[in-house]
Amino acid sequence: MFTENTSELHIGSIVELSIEESLPTGYWLSVSSEQRLFLPIENCPQATTDKVKVFITVDKNGQKIADAQLPKSELDKATVLTAKDATDTGAFFDWGTSRDLYVPQKWQESPVNPGMDYLVVPFVDEKSQRIVGCTKLKHFYPETNEWLKPKQTVSLQVFAKTDLGYKMLIDESTLGLLFHSDVHVALRIGDKLQGSIKEIRDDGKINLSIGPQSKDTRKSLAQAILDDLEAHDGLSTLTDKSSPEEIYEHFKVSKAAYKKALGNLFRNKKVLLEKGIVKLNK
Known part of the structure; x- marks a missing residue:
């Protein structure tokens, strides 16, 4: 007898499951000998094999379901995504899955403009247990790093523009600032470039420069x-x-x-x- 207890499947994970039953509305996938998971037909128009690789997400009622349209990136990792729509409460991004990734207004670094690229971190909201996105990278990456030293060569990625300069993601691990006075090229959010640590401030935060110093x-x-x-x-x-x-x-x-x-x-x-x-x- 199957149950729909899917506690062993974590939201945001990608797994390969066997199709146990086909219905007009979708497919029942076997999780174990006693557990199964539903794959709605809109999340997988045509299943051509006995097994299907799926992304574990939730429906509008908060129940775990499968999605055969896989995300463009992992959870808790910044990736460049294009904004599709924006409302007074949040914005929607193309993440590759059947449902667009929702970024609530409170999790936005700055107002989102449809058609523009942003660095977004998808994550599971602890309260709602739903997957949402965040463009405020300071909630996921530190602004200090004892392993980074002045003149050290690093990889940089632009994630926001401010009055002072560009906020950067350093080596996919730490945040820093590239002042406008140190920028001699046009930069856009998501751009990757080589840079270096210009200085470590007294508060431990990091100022950057473009190009090598070592x-x-x-x-x-x-x-x-x-x-x-x-x-x-x-x-x-x-x-x-x-x-x-x-x-x-x-x-x-x-x-x-x-x-x-x-x-x-x-x-x-x-x-x-x-x-x-x-x-x-x-």
Whole structure:
């Protein structure tokens, strides 16, 4: 005798289950010898095999159900999602599942505009036991990290823009701030770039800069410039006069970092600098 007790299935998990029974309204999936889970037909229009991989979620009554349309990301992890709609109470994001991911207004870093991308953390709300989203990353990621040190090279991802600068997710683990004065390229929410720790403030919070600061990383940039010249017959039109946007698009570093690397190559007689052209000094 089947029961609908699905306590061993956690909301937000992805599992592969066997189809026990097909109905006009959906499918009963076998969880164990005595337990089963319902997969509504709208969550899986056509089941073509005996087994189906499903996402565990809840229906409008709070009951666990299956969804064969899997999410684009894990729970409790920030991911770039596109806003589909916004109301006075919250916004809806395309998460890949049958039902859009709802982000209540209280969990929004800033007002959400449909069609725009945002960094969203899906999570299970403890009170309602429903999956919702949050764009306030400070609820999931710390603003201090004792393992991060000045000049350390890190990966960055933009998640919000403020009057001071851009709020960044550092190495998918910590939050930091990139001041407008240190930004020389156009940035959008969700953009990923290479950066470094500019300083650790007295309160432990982290200020950032674009591009490398460490000696090893500067050497890597110099080598990347030489490799690019080798690949293009020893010539490049990307000079110290090029726009920050052009430089960032090509090497993912700031104009200041590129100029410094190019200057070092020139002083070491690795390249020749002519009007509008950089030449490999063979």
